[in-house]
Amino acid sequence: MPDQVRVRVPATSANLGPGFDTFGLALTLYDDLVVTPAGSGVTVEVTGSGEGEVPLDESHLVVRSIRAGLEALGVPVPGFTLRCENRIPHGRGLGSSSAAIVGGLAAAYGLAGVPVDRDRIVVLANEIEGHPDNVAAAALGGFTIAWTEGDVGRAIRLDPVDGLAAVAYVPDNRVLTKEARGLLPGVVSHIDASANAGKAALLVAAMTTRPELLLIATEDRLHQEYREPAMPESLALVHKLRGSGLAAIVSGAGPTVAVLGRPDETSAPAGKAAGQPAFFRGTPDAPDGWTRYDLGIDPVGVQVWSMESG
Ligand SMILES: Nc1ncnc2c1ncn2[C@@H]1O[C@H](COP(=O)(O)OP(=O)(O)O)[C@@H](O)[C@H]1O
Ligand SMILES: [Mg+2]
Incomplete structure (x- = not known):
């Protein structure tokens, strides 16, 4: 031993x-x-x-x-x-x-x-x-x-596609997975189920070869919105980030919000922000009371x- x-x-x-x-x-x-x-x-x-x-x-x-x-x-x-x-x-x-x-x-x-x-x-x-x-x-x-x-x-x-990265926005409050899972309905509509099946298939392509499809491929109809009562600020942040073109999702059972993207280092300007990938520069600061993590895979x-x- x-x-x-x-x-x-x-x-x-x-x-x-x-x-x-x-x-x-x-x-x-x-x-x-x-x-x-x-x-x-x-x-x-x-x-x-x-x-x-x-x-x-x-x-x-x-x-x-x-x-x-x-x-x-x-x-x-x-x-x-x-x-x-x-x-x-x-x-x-x-x-x-x-x-x-x-x-x-x-x-x-x-x-x-x-x-x-x-x-x-x-x-x-x-x-x-x-x-x-x-x-x-x-x-x-x-x-x-x-x-x-x-x-x-x-x-x-x-x-994952080369250079894929994530920004995680982590709020101070906790939501236990058990609690967040308890908010999900027992039955969902066929139209929501088929929308998710299509987006999940698309996300495999987006994550591996086609990162320009990440925003559309991260759309969900099966769990995120149902969890809103347990994490209203998280859903509001997801909507705001997606509205500005960022592929934001609720991470796991929440309440962390994650944005997926590919840093494009060639577009980093000289000066203060040089070396910091464009993707990280293009995501907003954490809201008050939240902590931001810039992460690789x-x-x-x-x-x-x-x-x-x-
Ligand atoms: N490193 C650890 N050591 C001991 N217990 C842990 C550890 N990480 C998580 N746990 C237990 O799991 C709980 C969190 O689990 P969960 O609700 O699934 O949240 P998470 O999304 O962080 O996994 C903690 O409150 C603790 O009881
Ligand atoms: Mg867990």
């Missing part, structure tokens, strides 16, 4: 407009984990997001996921210390729960000394998370398409390093 396992796992955006529970995108914002086998039981230390809020015992989501991973791999590790350095905000629709689950499962592979099996991590993570879209992107990186076969989570990864998903002290 290694003396220590280190894990880096990305934030993710899901749905991306029309692809409810299907599309995922891995972003360059990360949680870092350090796991050190020791004794029995667990000691957990958290800095950053969730500090002072998440439990520090066996019920901690990363601990539960490490345990689930070790059990699936049939490797007993009675105890360990876990250090979490969290940057992904919690309860905002940037996949913090998926990062915790995928990070914990990947750590189990590191502890067991076996190479990470990303497809199996999607299966196991979907069992814990209950839907596969964010966990797919956290496990595989890039742009992912997830689905379920029976209850089994599956996903494929596609390369993480290409690889969760990463694991095992350390041996010779």
Whole structure:
């Protein structure tokens, strides 16, 4: 067994407009984990997001996921210390729960000394998370398409178009995924369902080869508007940004709003803004009380390093 396992796992955006529970995108914002086998039981230390809020015992989501991973791999590790350095905000629709689950499962592979099996991590993570879209992107990186076969989570990864980037506008308030999912209707109209099927198909092209179609391809009729009562400011921001031609969506279950676009570095002017991609310059500042993150696309998903002290 290694003396220590280190894990880096990305934030993710899901749905991306029309692809409810299907599309995922891995972003360059990360949680870092350090796991050190020791004794029995667990000691957990958290800095950053969730500090002072998440439990520090066996019920901690990363601990539960490490345990689930070790059990699936049939490797007993009675105890360990876990250090979490969290940057992904919690309860905002940037996949913090998926990062915790995928990070914990990947750590189990590191502890067991076996190479990470990303497809199996999607299966196991979907069992814990209950839907596969964010966990797919956290496990595989890039742009992912997830689905379920029976209850089994599956996903494929596609390369997003070169230079794709995202601006995430994150409000101070949280909306728990459970609450946001509770607002969705049991039945939708055929016309809305078919509109979304078409836009979802188009979005695969827009994300991979035709970014000029991102605005039209991110139109949704199945979930965003229904969530308005839980996040009116987010929907207002989506409408405002889309009205100015930007491909804005509610990220995951919200309330974060994300804008997708391709930086066009050749059009960056000389001077103060030189080097800052045109796409980032062309998006407005965060509203008061919101934080803006300028992000790239993480290409690889969760990463694991095992350390041996010779
Ligand atoms: N890194 C983490 N460590 C422990 N628990 C976490 C972590 N990230 C998320 N969680 C748990 O998941 C909850 C947020 O999950 P969720 O409502 O799905 O929002 P998000 O969109 O951020 O995934 C947190 O309140 C916390 O209970
Ligand atoms: Mg979540």
